Amino acid sequence: MSAAAHAQTARPGDDEASSPASEPDAEGDIIVTAQRRSERTLDVPVTVSVLGPEALRDYQAGGADTLLSLSGRVPGLYVESTTGRIFPRFYIRGLGNIDFYLGASQPVSIIQDDVIGEHVVLKSNPAYDIAQVEVLKGPQGSLFGRNTTAGIVKFDTAQPSDTWRGQGSVSYGTFNSINADLGIGGPLNSDGSLSFRLSGLLQHRDDWIDNIYTGPSDDGTVPGRNVMGGFTERNARLQILARPSDAVSLRLSGHVRDYDGTASIFYRGSIRVGTDEVPEGFDRGIVAYDEAENNPQGYNTHGISLKADIDFGFATLTSITAWEHASGFSRGDTDGGAAANFGGVAPNICAAGCGQSRGRLLGLDQWSQEVRLASPDEGRFKWQIGGIYFDSRDRTEFAQRSFFLINNSLGTTPNPNNFIRLRNVNTSWAAFGQASYDVTDALTLTGGLRITNDVRNTRLTENPNFTRLNVPATAPTSSYACGAAFDCRLSDTQPSWDAALLYRISPETSVFARYARGFRGPTIQGRSAVFASAYSTADSEKSTSYEIGLKSAPFGDRLNFSLAGFYYTVDDIQLNGNDSNGNGVLFNGDQGEGYGFEAELSARPVRNLQINAGISVLHTEINDPTVFAQVGAAGGVLSQTVLNPTVRVGNNFFAQIDGNPFPNAPDYNINLSARYDLPIGDQSGLFLAGDFNIQGATNLVLYRSVEYRAEGNYEIGGKIGYAFGDYEIAVFARNLTNRTNLIGAIDTLNYRAGIYNDPRVIGVMLSGSFR
Numbered sequence: 001m002s003a004a005a006h007a008q009t010a011r012p013g014d015d016e017a018s019s020p021a022s023e024p025d026a027e028g029d030i031i032v033t034a035q036r037r038s039e040r041t042l043d044v045p046v047t048v049s050v051l052g053p054e055a056l057r058d059y060q061a062g063g064a065d066t067l068l069s070l071s072g073r074v075p076g077l078y079v080e081s082t083t084g085r086i087f088p089r090f091y092i093r094g095l096g097n098i099d100f101y102l103g104a105s106q107p108v109s110i111i112q113d114d115v116i117g118e119h120v121v122l123k124s125n126p127a128y129d130i131a132q133v134e135v136l137k138g139p140q141g142s143l144f145g146r147n148t149t150a151g152i153v154k155f156d157t158a159q160p161s162d163t164w165r166g167q168g169s170v171s172y173g174t175f176n177s178i179n180a181d182l183g184i185g186g187p188l189n190s191d192g193s194l195s196f197r198l199s200g201l202l203q204h205r206d207d208w209i210d211n212i213y214t215g216p217s218d219d220g221t222v223p224g225r226n227v228m229g230g231f232t233e234r235n236a237r238l239q240i241l242a243r244p245s246d247a248v249s250l251r252l253s254g255h256v257r258d259y260d261g262t263a264s265i266f267y268r269g270s271i272r273v274g275t276d277e278v279p280e281g282f283d284r285g286i287v288a289y290d291e292a293e294n295n296p297q298g299y300n301t302h303g304i305s306l307k308a309d310i311d312f313g314f315a316t317l318t319s320i321t322a323w324e325h326a327s328g329f330s331r332g333d334t335d336g337g338a339a340a341n342f343g344g345v346a347p348n349i350c351a352a353g354c355g356q357s358r359g360r361l362l363g364l365d366q367w368s369q370e371v372r373l374a375s376p377d378e379g380r381f382k383w384q385i386g387g388i389y390f391d392s393r394d395r396t397e398f399a400q401r402s403f404f405l406i407n408n409s410l411g412t413t414p415n416p417n418n419f420i421r422l423r424n425v426n427t428s429w430a431a432f433g434q435a436s437y438d439v440t441d442a443l444t445l446t447g448g449l450r451i452t453n454d455v456r457n458t459r460l461t462e463n464p465n466f467t468r469l470n471v472p473a474t475a476p477t478s479s480y481a482c483g484a485a486f487d488c489r490l491s492d493t494q495p496s497w498d499a500a501l502l503y504r505i506s507p508e509t510s511v512f513a514r515y516a517r518g519f520r521g522p523t524i525q526g527r528s529a530v531f532a533s534a535y536s537t538a539d540s541e542k543s544t545s546y547e548i549g550l551k552s553a554p555f556g557d558r559l560n561f562s563l564a565g566f567y568y569t570v571d572d573i574q575l576n577g578n579d580s581n582g583n584g585v586l587f588n589g590d591q592g593e594g595y596g597f598e599a600e601l602s603a604r605p606v607r608n609l610q611i612n613a614g615i616s617v618l619h620t621e622i623n624d625p626t627v628f629a630q631v632g633a634a635g636g637v638l639s640q641t642v643l644n645p646t647v648r649v650g651n652n653f654f655a656q657i658d659g660n661p662f663p664n665a666p667d668y669n670i671n672l673s674a675r676y677d678l679p680i681g682d683q684s685g686l687f688l689a690g691d692f693n694i695q696g697a698t699n700l701v702l703y704r705s706v707e708y709r710a711e712g713n714y715e716i717g718g719k720i721g722y723a724f725g726d727y728e729i730a731v732f733a734r735n736l737t738n739r740t741n742l743i744g745a746i747d748t749l750n751y752r753a754g755i756y757n758d759p760r761v762i763g764v765m766l767s768g769s770f771r
């Protein structure tokens with residue numbers, strides 16, 4: 001259960017508060033579909049956090065990324081990106097993947113309207129016109145398959161309805177930032193058996209970052225004022241729901257996305273040796289980029305799905321057929337520019353070499369077909385069985401360009417315009433089943449099992465500069481299962497399962513215990529071929545999780561509380577580091593472990609005040625004394641203060657990472673929000689709302705160092721406005737204090753390039769709903 005699910009206070013004229021999450025039942029309980037059924041959170045033996053549309057609209061005001069803005073908004077969820085708005089990386093309870101490769105797999109699955117987005121670009125499809133978001137924590141392999149060893153983020157959009165309904169928000173703010181998230185639907189015929197929902201999202205921000213570089217450029221990069229940092233995001237979705245009879249339901253959904261923007265901005269030298277503090281004089285609005293044409297990025301996606309439900313009485317048959325397509329490109333000055341830039345000073349010299357990278361998704365096609373048969377939701381014994389087939393095929397192109405500036409003149413070019421093209425294929429099939437039995441009216445036993453086959457294939461189809469791949473001789477932390485082959489194939493078949501007990505102390509309070517196992521399929525990192533290096537690979541990882549929890553709603557939606565403690569291990573944990581070229585290198589560690597607790601509270605102590613709070617405390621650890629990760633160095637000199645033992649091989653350094661925390665796994669996170677309404681009429685009033693999020697110590701790389709970490713990152717948001725009926729107009733602020741938070745880094749060579757959060761955005765917003 002989630003505090004944020006009850007973020008709506010009682011407004012003037014309302015008898016009771018209503019949740020902005022999807023339809024609560026008559027008692028005000030939040031309904032979730034964590035087990036592929038509509039159930040109260042109190043009856044689900046899984047830790048589930050829920051966010052409703054009003055909270056999402058607040059976080060996304062001013063054009064914030066609809067996915068990255070979820071980071072830290074519920075306990076245990078962290079989201080970041082070093083590749084802009086087209087490659088979010090999700091972490092649940094510390095488990096994720098820092099790999100920036102277009103073919104990377106993640107242990108967190110993203111599901112939107114029952115359709116999985118497996119490829120990283122599909123994971124970036126924005127969330128809009130949302131009914132609710134569910135964050136399922138811990139392995140979810142029984143019902144949702146492989147690559148869910150950490151959990152699932154599940155987006156349920158507003159559905160077609162037989163009555164006219166709509167919701168949305170429009171905002172305008174700093175940097176000409178625009179956010180318009182709208183949805184409307186209703187009947188298409190007189191009896192409501194045919195209905196629709198039309199949804200749209202428009203986001204825009206003007207370029208706001210100056211490029212003040214004045215030296216030579218070999219690719220035509222044109223410096224100037226306000227040349228990067230902006231974006232335009234256009235999305236639309238149409239859903240048609242047909243109910244030809246009481247027993248049959250057909251929902252056809254199609255969506256399109258057209259995005260143009262800026263890849264992640266790296267600020268060279270913004271990470272200073274000997275400290276993790278942001279340097280004085282640092283300005284997010286200034287860079288000195290000598291190449292990459294000011295970091296352009298653009299992607300297009302579209303897809304269609306058909307969900308069919310047929311009720312046979314004894315069971316319901318559900319079929320979900322989906323196709324997704326994507327293409328696009330991203331280009332970045334990955335070393336962070338020609339030099340460090342603080343206080344407007346930008347020396348035009350590359351201290352150790354400059355480089356840019358370009359990734360192009362020439363075409364991606366993903367097909368999936370799932371069929372399941374489920375018993376009715378009533379009765380002591382409930383069951384469901386099913387199967388799924390998944391097929392994803394893409395063609396990608398990678399280019400890397402490196403050169404040196406010597407005395408402000410272009411010098412040697414050790415990697416002139418290297419590029420490769422790869423063909424990636426991922427197929428998977430699975431069969432699964434789950435059953436639950438009410439042993440007594442208070443005690444329910446649930447168990448599930450799934451068998452999954454996962455196959456990955458990567459093939460080099462084109463390169464202009466070499467005839468063979470080289471297996472690095474000095475890479476003790478890497479695995480090269482395919483050797484020097486241009487064509488690499490890995491496969492595995494693994495079981496996943498879960499078993500849980502839920503005991504209802506009372507109708508308003510339950511406790512549960514859960515044991516679960518999941519796995520993430522084998523992975524191939526093909527991008528390394530751009531440097532004529534062999535693909536690095538990683539075998540499947542297997543996660544085993546134990547958790548206990550308590551959920552309570554003693555006063556309906558006036559007080560909700562949940563608490564969970566967990567412990568998990570990950571055998572053959574997949575890890576990712578960088579080599580001296582800044583290229584991702586995969587390898588398996590022996591084991592990783594994590595443990596901690598999470599708590600959420602939603603309280604309405606008085607009619608017009610709503611308070612929400614959440615906390616997560618986490619410890620993660622890599623357990624393998626034999627694994628090492630390469631650390632940043634140039635010319636045989638370390639470029640940061642490494643706190644782990646290191647070994648030197650030539651001019652490269654490797655740090656022993658045994659006992660280190662997982663990267664991007666904050667040791668605590670606290671989120672708070674509150675809203676107070678002051679009635680001034682039967683249907684109107686003033687309100688004040690705010691939210692706060694703070695993050696504990698977070699390692700940004702696999703090894704420990706003084707520099708590549710963040711601690712105490714926080715942001716404050718708020719709004720003040722006037723509510724009238726189901727609508728409100730407000731003045732809002734995101735990152736109210738204009739806090740500069742380090743959220744990512746490139747540790748290659750001596751770049752010490754950091755990535756930072758968005759600056760403050762202030763604006764006005766109009767939002768509301770009707771039904």
